[in-house]
Every structure is written in C-alpha cells, then in structure tokens.
Amino acid sequence: MDFFEAQEQARRRTKWLMLWFVLAILLVVVLVNVFAYYLLGGRFGENESTLVSILTVGIILAGSGFKSLQLNGGGAVVAHDLGGRLILPGSTDFHEKRLLNVVEEMAIASGMPVPQVYVMDDEEGINAFAAGTEPSNAVIGVTRGCLLRLSRDELSGVVAHEFSHILNGDMRLNMRLIGLVFGLLIISIIGRTILESLRYQNVSRRNSKEGAGVILVVVALGLGLLVIGGVGAFFGQLIQAAVSRQREFLADASAVQFTRNPGGVTGALKKIGGLSTGSKMRNAKATEASHLFFSSGGMFSFGLATHPPLEARILAVEESWDGHFVSSEIAGLADRKENWKPKESSRRDGHFEGMTMAAALDQLSAGERWGVALGGRIRDGLSEAWREAGHDREEAQALIFGLLLSKDDQLRKRESRFLEEKVGREGGQAALRWQEEMRGLHSSRKIALMEIVLPTLRSLSDGEYRRFRELTQWLIASDGQVDLFEFMLERVISRHLGSHFEKRGFRKTRYRVFDHLLDEGNLLVSAFAGIGSRDPEQADTAHAAATQVWPGSFRRAQVSTLEQLGCALDQFDQASPLVKRQLLVACGKAVAHDGKITSEEAELLRAVADSIGCPVPPFAVEVEEGEI
Numbered sequence: 001m002d003f004f005e006a007q008e009q010a011r012r013r014t015k016w017l018m019l020w021f022v023l024a025i026l027l028v029v030v031l032v033n034v035f036a037y038y039l040l041g042g043r044f045g046e047n048e049s050t051l052v053s054i055l056t057v058g059i060i061l062a063g064s065g066f067k068s069l070q071l072n073g074g075g076a077v078v079a080h081d082l083g084g085r086l087i088l089p090g091s092t093d094f095h096e097k098r099l100l101n102v103v104e105e106m107a108i109a110s111g112m113p114v115p116q117v118y119v120m121d122d123e124e125g126i127n128a129f130a131a132g133t134e135p136s137n138a139v140i141g142v143t144r145g146c147l148l149r150l151s152r153d154e155l156s157g158v159v160a161h162e163f164s165h166i167l168n169g170d171m172r173l174n175m176r177l178i179g180l181v182f183g184l185l186i187i188s189i190i191g192r193t194i195l196e197s198l199r200y201q202n203v204s205r206r207n208s209k210e211g212a213g214v215i216l217v218v219v220a221l222g223l224g225l226l227v228i229g230g231v232g233a234f235f236g237q238l239i240q241a242a243v244s245r246q247r248e249f250l251a252d253a254s255a256v257q258f259t260r261n262p263g264g265v266t267g268a269l270k271k272i273g274g275l276s277t278g279s280k281m282r283n284a285k286a287t288e289a290s291h292l293f294f295s296s297g298g299m300f301s302f303g304l305a306t307h308p309p310l311e312a313r314i315l316a317v318e319e320s321w322d323g324h325f326v327s328s329e330i331a332g333l334a335d336r337k338e339n340w341k342p343k344e345s346s347r348r349d350g351h352f353e354g355m356t357m358a359a360a361l362d363q364l365s366a367g368e369r370w371g372v373a374l375g376g377r378i379r380d381g382l383s384e385a386w387r388e389a390g391h392d393r394e395e396a397q398a399l400i401f402g403l404l405l406s407k408d409d410q411l412r413k414r415e416s417r418f419l420e421e422k423v424g425r426e427g428g429q430a431a432l433r434w435q436e437e438m439r440g441l442h443s444s445r446k447i448a449l450m451e452i453v454l455p456t457l458r459s460l461s462d463g464e465y466r467r468f469r470e471l472t473q474w475l476i477a478s479d480g481q482v483d484l485f486e487f488m489l490e491r492v493i494s495r496h497l498g499s500h501f502e503k504r505g506f507r508k509t510r511y512r513v514f515d516h517l518l519d520e521g522n523l524l525v526s527a528f529a530g531i532g533s534r535d536p537e538q539a540d541t542a543h544a545a546a547t548q549v550w551p552g553s554f555r556r557a558q559v560s561t562l563e564q565l566g567c568a569l570d571q572f573d574q575a576s577p578l579v580k581r582q583l584l585v586a587c588g589k590a591v592a593h594d595g596k597i598t599s600e601e602a603e604l605l606r607a608v609a610d611s612i613g614c615p616v617p618p619f620a621v622e623v624e625e626g627e628i
Contacts, residue, residue, distance in 0.1 A: 029056045084120050102152070103115065104451075106159055108379055108618070109373075126279050136496040154264050160264070162251075162294065174244075190225050198219065244291040245307065273325030374617070379452075390453045396453045484604060488611070495610070507574060518550065525590050526539075527559045528604075
C-alpha cells in the first residue's frame with residue numbers, strides 16, 4: 001500500500017468532483033426554471049429565466065462557500081456539528097482512556113500528531129469518522145455505541161480505518177465534498193424553512209381570502225423548492241457514493257496492514273450487522289457528512305449507498321466468512337480491564353527486527369512499514385510521568401520549553417530566570433527538570449512525546465497560546481542564533497498549532513513535477529548531506545549519491561541561512577504527494593550514505609517530512625543504542 005500514491009489519486013479525484021458538482025448545479029438550475037415557469041405562468045420570460053438562473057447558482061455557490069469557510073476551522077467543526085464531545089487528555093473513564101490510548105498508538109506509529117478525539121454521546125449505533133483539512137487539525141470521532149460495544153482489537157481496527165483515510169488523502173477530499181454537498185442541499189433547506197415559517201402565521205390572516213391565497217403561494221413555493229432540493233440532495237448523494245465506496249475497501253485493507261489483525265475490522269463490521277441500530281446516525285447533519293463515516297449512517301439515501309455492503313467488505317478481508325453477524329452487548333464493569341498489548345514483532349540481538357535502511361528509503365510510503373505495534377512499543381517506552389505531563393496543560397508547555405533550553409550552563413540559568421518571571425517558579429523549574437530527563441532521549445521517543453503533547457496544547461485558550469508562542473520564540477532566539485533543531489521544532493509548533501488556532505484552510509497544490517523544484521530540492525539535500533558527513537569531501541559524495549537520478553548535474557549548495565531552508569520547505573509544502581516523496585527519499589539517502597542514521601538525523605528527517613505535510617512513521621529503531 002503506497003500512501004503517497006493513494007494521496008495523489010485522491011488529489012486527482014478533486015477535479016472530477018468539481019465536474020460532477022457543476023453538472024449537478026446545471027440540472028438544479030434547469031429544474032428551478034421549469035418550476036418558476038409553471039408558478040408564474042405567462043409572466044416568465046427570458047429576462048426572468050436569466051435572473052432565476054443567476055440567483056439559483058449564486059445561492060448554491062454561496063452555501064458551498066459558506067460551508068467551506070466554516071470547515072477551515074478543521075475537523076472540530078464537523079465533530080461539533082455531529083454532536084461530538086471532546087474527550088480531554090487524561091480522562092479517567094475506562095472506555096475513553098482506552099480510546100485515547102489506541103489513538104495515541106496509531107498516531108505515533110504513523111508519524112502524525114495525535115488528533116483530538118470526540119465521542120457522540122447520543123449515538124447508539126457503531127460508527128466513527130475522521131475529519132480535518134490536514135493532519136494538523138484532524139479529529140477522530142466515535143459513537144457511544146462504538147465506544148461501549150467493541151473490544152479493544154475491534155476499536156483498533158475502526159480507528160486504523162479512520163487513520164488510513166487521513167494518510168490516504170481521503171479526509172481532505174471528504175471535507176471538500178461536505179462543502180459541495182451542503183451547497184446542493186441549500187435549496188432543500190430553504191424550502192423546508194419556508195414551510196416551517198407557516199406555523200407562525202396569524203390565524204385570522206389565514207381565514208381571509210387574500211391571506212389564504214398568499215399562504216397557498218408560499219406552500220407551493222416551499223414544496224417546489226423542497227422537491228427540487230431533493231434532486232440536488234440526490235446528486236449530492238451520487239457524488240458521495242462515487243467518491244466514497246471504493247475508498248472504503250482501500251481503508252479496510254490499510255487498517256488490516258496497520259494493525260496486522262484482520263479480525264479487528266471484520267469484527268466491528270460483524271457487530272454492526274448484528275445490531276438492530278447497526279451504524280445508524282440520528283443527528284440531522286449526518287446526511288451531509290455521510291461519506292465520512294466508518295459505515296453507512298442509515299440516512300435516507302435515494303437508493304445510493306455511500307458505503308459498500310457489509311457483506312462485501314467482510315468478504316474482501318475474510319474470504320472464509322460464514323455469513324453470520326455477531327450480536328454485541330455493552331461491556332459490564334467486570335470486563336473493564338486493559339489487558340491488550342500490541343503484538344510484539346520478533347527481536348534479535350536486543351534490536352527491533354526491521355528492514356534495512358536501503359529498503360526503508362525505497363519503501364518510504366509502503367503500508368508494511370506502518371504498524372501499530374511499533375507505536376505501542378514506543379508509547380510504552382515513555383515513562384508514565386512523561387505521558388501524564390503530556391496530558392497536563394502547564395506541564396505540556398514545560399516539556400516544550402525543556403526541549404528549547406540551552407545546553408550552556410550560564411545561558412540556561414538566564415533562560416530559566418526568564419521563564420520563572422513569565423510562568424512562575426514552578427513552571428521554570430519544570431522546564432529544567434524535563435530538559436535533564438530528556439537529554440539523550442532517542443528521536444523516536446522524543447517525537448512521540450511531542451505528538452502526545454500537541455492535542456493538549458490545542459486546548460489552550462487564545463491568550464495562553466499567544467503567550468506560549470512568544471516564550472518559545474524568545475527561547476529560540478535567546479542565544480542570538482537559531483540552530484537546525486530549534487528551527488525544525490519551531491516549524492512543527494507553527495504548523496500544528498497554527499493550523500488549529502489560526503484556522504488555516506485548504507492548501508493549494510502548485511507543483512506537480514519535481515523538475516520545477518530542483519533548486520529548492522538541491523538546497524535541502526545539501527543541508528542533509530552536510531549533517532550526516534564528517535568532512536566536505538564526504539558531504540559531496542553523499543550529495544552526489546542522493547541526486548544521481550535527478551535530471552542535470554548539481555553541485556552541493558552552501559546553506560548560509562535557515563531562512564533559505566524555510567523558503568524551500570514552504571515551496572515543497574505546496575507540491576503534490578509524489579513530488580514530496582522524491583524529496584524525502586533524496587534527503588534520506590543523503591544522511592544514510594554512511595550506512596546509518598543517528599537519532600538526531602532521524603529526528604530532523606522526520607521534522608522536514610512533517611513540515612511539508614507528509615507524516616513519516618518511525619524507522620525500525622535500535623532504541624538501546626540510539627542508532628538506526
């Protein structure tokens with residue numbers, strides 16, 4: 001399973017999505033004109049038709065534009081619309097804590113920030129969704145039925161399915177689809193609103209002939225728009241089905257690879273089939289988001305299901321299935337034990353068994369590398385104190401401050417005094433303590449800790465966030481220079497928290513061919529060749545090996561400022577997924593030319609990937625010695 005290729009396919013589908021949307025608008029415009037002609041009779045001419053057409057198109061586009069702007073707030077907007085309640089990090093509820101643990105393991109294993117998690121308390125069916133414009137503002141939502149009725153393995157299968165939608169690029173496509181579908185539904189919403197407004201009409205006016213005539217016209221208008229809006233809803237459903245159905249098979253297959261457990265996904269699907277409520281959603285807004293769900297929400301679908309039949313999905317994973325669904329009961333208190341542990345892969349000579357560096361780079365996006373078991377091992381490798389700190393608003397900030405404190409004793413004392421003035425003595429001392437504890441920590445664990453911290457930092461108020469950003473920027477600049485680690489950490493914070501607090505929307509893809517970014521790519525590869533080499537000659541050799549497949553001849557560039565690297569990364573952030581993969585493979589080859597990647601090099605390589613919107617999972621690590 002190649003996630004970069006899957007993302008590219010999802011990006012290409014956007015063009016077809018827009019074509020279908022335009023065709024649906026044209027049909028709705030025709031229907032509105034026909035309705036207006038019969039409603040107005042002989043008073044409907046060419047000028048009136050033009051006006052009605054412009055008005056109809058304007059209403060649909062305005063509705064889509066409004067919804068798309070609203071969705072710039074990220075997945076949390078969708079979660080709130082669907083009645084979701086944010087599960088706070090550190091929740092002590094058994095089922096909520098189990099869900100948070102599963103999501104954290106998935107995020108660590110996939111190399112992306114831990115999403116915020118929502119539960120839909122009023123939904124008894126088994127269902128889930130992933131929503132967001134990018135991994136930085138993604139959320140995972142599950143129904144109360146999903147939370148209570150599934151085993152940990154089954155819950156892991158469902159969550160892995162939703163993570164695959166994020167990693168395959170489906171989530172971004174699905175968010176765009178919500179905006180378009182809402183535009184097609186807006187005519188129906190207007191018709192329903194007109195009919196509902198009749199309840200507030202004065203009774204005496206209804207009894208008069210004039211009033212009765214007005215009421216009849218209003219009823220006719222409301223019913224007509226409701227019917228026409230139903231046609232628009234039909235085409236919205238058609239587009240949802242066209243986009244969603246095949247992607248569900250892909251997500252199921254990805255989830256099986258991710259968890260190494262086919263029974264997780266199929267177990268959840270069997271329980272949906274055996275439950276009277278199935279995966280049905282009650283929320284009225286579920287229709288416009290029906291393509292987001294793990295399974296069909298059971299809404300009125302005009303005979304067009306957004307998901308393949310349960311039987312087909314189960315058989316695609318489990319060919320020997322006997323055709324019987326499974327009944328599910330809500331677990332009692334006696335069953336509330338957290339006995340599950342990630343399946344251990346074999347180990348040899350004290351090392352985690354994994355692929356060679358060459359294979360890792362050649363298969364950078366292969367699904368076989370994405371395993372929740374590794375995420376579980378790395379998470380378990382973090383002390384309980386670190387995990388608890390990552391779930392506390394003040395301690396989470398102190399952890400980041402600790403990463404930025406200087407290694408120089410005198411400068412560190414000055415930085416500590418500054419922190420104590422700004423956040424109090426306790427906060428300043430906590431930063432010092434965390435710096436000491438994290439010294440020498442392997443990159444996989446350090447990055448995992450940052451990924452756990454991010455959802456906690458998203459819960460800061462706007463004022464707390466501004467203070468946090470000011471303090472991190474001061475710590476970075478306190479010694480008068482910015483090293484590469486500080487630069488990368490700043491980009492990670494800016495990307496993942498900025499996307500949340502500053503409501504950044506969809507990014508456009510500007511570069512689809514790597515040749516258009518050769519100079520920027522050469523600059524980044526040159527930087528990595530210098531990091532992984534002992535002398536200029538070795539750096540030149542590493543650079544030549546990394547760029548040998550590029551068109552033309554390139555010399556290793558001299559990187560004079562980190563701003564140059566920032567500009568180059570900004571350009572690649574606007575590139576297509578396949579172009580990004582070419583860059584990451586070249587950077588990896590540059591640092592691995594000497595046959596190994598140190599913890600620091602792996603840390604920087606993954607930070608570069610993160611800063612251009614490409615989550616990269618942890619490499620097969622030798623945690624004990626800090627090398628790959």
